Amino acid sequence: MSVLIPERILLGPGPSQVPARVLEALGRPTVGHLDPVFLRLMDGVRDKLRRLFQTENPMTLAISGTGSAGMETLFVNLLEPGDRALVGVNGVFGGRMVDVAERCGADVSRMEVPWGRVFDPEEVVRRIREERPDVVALVHAETSTGAHQPLDGIGEAAREVGALFLLDCVTSLGGAPVEVDAWGVDAAYSGTQKCLSCPPGLAPVTLSSRAVARLDRRERKVQSWYLDLTLLRSYWGQDRVYHHTAPVNMLYALDEALEIVFEEGLEARFERHRRHHVRLREGLAELGIGYVTQSGHELPMLNAVEVPEGADDAVVRRRLLDEYGIEIGAGLGAFKAKAWRIGLMGHASSERNVALVLAALERLLD
């Protein structure tokens, strides 16, 4: 390679630390994308993604792109020009959903609260009943603000008015409960590089039978050929019709990452994320560092915290990287230079990393 790859401790907003087992799986010999062994692996990945999303949805697969390709997949497949989308915007990723939906020709209505805050689910329900959109879209775990969106009653309200409920689970999946069927989510997407601790490059998605019915009665072709689920389902389904060449090695890695998730168990994994979040929060409080996120709605895997008075944002992050090999995330948009984003995602959510980042910050802020 042309550069030497250092061993970082990845405590940013993703990619997160990848365990050696997953890296080893990634580096196994490439086989053909229609090889019977590979098709068996794909079946296994699909089954595990269903367990992870807590769904029975037949249409559950991994899109050959990063998390944002997952977002785009759901919007381009479920929206047609003139459809009405109600989108919650309280950070970067809600804003991105608006942009993507508009590029599909949708008529987008924005719900907004300030960055760092969550939507009151009752208010969302009221807006759904009032506007009766075709799609209502929310971010479950807003990576730019650390906000954990409560979803009570939203799936039911969407059903009442015939809307599809679309949920961004990029940062929550595998680190906090995501119960697609129980919550009435019709379409969810995620990425591999957060709480699954797999390198970036795939976007798990799942669609309910209601969402598939919407897809089946589209009037025009999906505007993206690459992300067209009416074609992709023939490759991931029993027909195995060639669409594009799947990123074979990335699927090895995802398979192994999911094996690790279920060896630990979902409940134990969620509890581990909560526990280390609490430990980190206590330690940060001792350093006088609070959260920028609405109290009581902090994400366990992504801690968006204030850059302390007098500290130079960029200098501290750079010294963390240079002196400790630790990556934490900068603030984005409204939080630029005002917040740090400390990720404790998947494999990286450990006592060791909490102790390390607290020790390093204590020294650098001294």
Add this chain to the structure above:
Amino acid sequence: MSVLIPERILLGPGPSQVPARVLEALGRPTVGHLDPVFLRLMDGVRDKLRRLFQTENPMTLAISGTGSAGMETLFVNLLEPGDRALVGVNGVFGGRMVDVAERCGADVSRMEVPWGRVFDPEEVVRRIREERPDVVALVHAETSTGAHQPLDGIGEAAREVGALFLLDCVTSLGGAPVEVDAWGVDAAYSGTQKCLSCPPGLAPVTLSSRAVARLDRRERKVQSWYLDLTLLRSYWGQDRVYHHTAPVNMLYALDEALEIVFEEGLEARFERHRRHHVRLREGLAELGIGYVTQSGHELPMLNAVEVPEGADDAVVRRRLLDEYGIEIGAGLGAFKAKAWRIGLMGHASSERNVALVLAALERLLD
């Protein structure tokens, strides 16, 4: 992992055999997508892609998806609704370009010759002058038919009428000359999993200053957010503006695959592909197996040959896989059950593989 990955000899239409060095690079520890070390690696990848495409184009990068995402990237960025595209169709991938261009709202004019044949460049020039399209698109190496398209005078004709010349180099890049600047190609895309011998998952693309000018004067946003080059160039350029999380480990692998390409040298690499193609062709002739491709226009890296009289296509391919661990490709579309596609791509183009596949076929066809 949930399945045992076998060590195949990949002599199909891609993915091709990946050398151990590239697999090792792929499995290096993941770092952040904004890590200074990773940004340096991206710069190096871009420089090497320019040398590979034989271009000075500043806008040269790897799209975070497989080859088909590269195709879609160029069409969605360079076409707007109502634009006229002249597309050559003599196999699967030309047909796919028509589909993708139509999804962009373009008014598509098809040039057709039978599968396995190439277009007469003079006829293409005539059509360009007659139709004066906004974009003319051809497949340089048609993976479904093994046809190697000559391109004489096409770039000049496109310039004459103000059209952009778009070229699919998925299967040719790294195995046969692709001279973007010298040939007047305005936009080219490829994939990593053919003659670069890297796993599938990235799509190198390059755009000329004429193509970038077209991009800059678009009237409406690119319909794909994920593939929007006006956003991606800020991440791959000096600004490093966050767009999506790049598939970090795939870029390690591409970096290493490109290092290997330039250690060998482009000319030596092309000559190696030609030499083993000739050896295979001679050996197949001894077995009574001819090509389905127009004589004199056979691709060196993808041999599309007749399934011999009396042989069962699927049985032979299955026995090659089961008894020898060799993958060759089935025929697609018009060539289904009539052709085999024997790839000798990148690392896999070797005396050893030619001897092996000939020996195995001789025994299985006996």
